[in-house]
Amino acid sequence: xxSVTQMEGPVTLSExxxxxxxxxxxxxxxxxxxxxxxxxxxxxxxxxxxTKADDKGSNKGFEATYRKETTSFHLEKxxxxxxxxxxxxxxxxxxxxxxLTFGQGTILTVHP
Amino acid sequence: GAVVSQHPSWVICKxxxxxxxxxxxLDFQATTMFWYRQFPxxxxxxxxxxxxxxKATYEQGVEKDKFLINHASLTLSTLTVTSAHPxxxxxxxxxxxxxxxxxxSYEQYxxxxxxxxxx
Numbered sequence: 001x002x003s004v005t006q007m008e009g010p011v012t013l014s015e016x017x018x019x020x021x022x023x024x025x026x027x028x029x030x031x032x033x034x035x036x037x038x039x040x041x042x043x044x045x046x047x048x049x050x051t052k053a054d055d056k057g058s059n060k061g062f063e064a065t066y067r068k069e070t071t072s073f074h075l076e077k078x079x080x081x082x083x084x085x086x087x088x089x090x091x092x093x094x095x096x097x098x099x100l101t102f103g104q105g106t107i108l109t110v111h112p
Numbered sequence: 113g114a115v116v117s118q119h120p121s122w123v124i125c126k127x128x129x130x131x132x133x134x135x136x137x138l139d140f141q142a143t144t145m146f147w148y149r150q151f152p153x154x155x156x157x158x159x160x161x162x163x164x165x166x167k168a169t170y171e172q173g174v175e176k177d178k179f180l181i182n183h184a185s186l187t188l189s190t191l192t193v194t195s196a197h198p199x200x201x202x203x204x205x206x207x208x209x210x211x212x213x214x215x216x217s218y219e220q221y222x223x224x225x226x227x228x229x230x231x
Binding site for chain 2: 036041042043044045046049089098099100102103104105107
């Protein structure tokens with residue numbers, strides 16, 4: 001079956017530091033890949049997505065590239081802000097109608 | 113756009129009672145809605161998929177008689193936790209997918225969640 005594995009958290013960074021959150025997946029077929037963000041007290045929001053190999057999704061300074069050869073979709077940001085503190089979920093979809101498979105989530109805390 | 117609301121945002125109920133949680137898509141029609149359960153510091157576990165006007169499809173291990181799902185319209189789905197027990201205490205999240213001709217877009221819009229505490 002499908003599965004998504006994210007790097008263990010929590011991740012704690014200082015403002016303006018570089019961020020990487022690793023995500024690897026196992027899937028049959030050709031999935032779409034997503035990063036969702038959950039800010040404290042709020043629901044999940046789609047951060048970015050990529051629908052095919054070598055696509056790069058980007059939004060709000062975050063980027064992730066769909067790497068089929070390494071089955072990865074790592075999230076990166078060059079300079080994090082305190083407001084980026086949230087839980088980040090990597091997710092996979094596209095192999096079973098409408099269903100998303102989520103990773104375990106990574107808590108990011110950014111200090112001033 | 114693409115706002116999904118849930119009501120209530122939190123609820124406390126006594127063991128043995130039933131609780132209904134509403135999920136509404138406010139500015140779009142959702143042919144498909146999903147219900148998830150999120151445990152503390154853990155990921156979202158898909159409970160069921162509901163399509164407007166048809167029976168929900170439950171994931172393996174989810175008791176359909178305990179977690180009743182109704183998707184009565186293109187903007188409303190409800191989850192009723194029947195005969196709730198303390199182990200049902202959790203964070204319940206719904207999501208809605210806008211209708212797309214020809215198949216799923218896999219873009220789900222999530223509600224803010226409902227915290228259920230069963231005492």
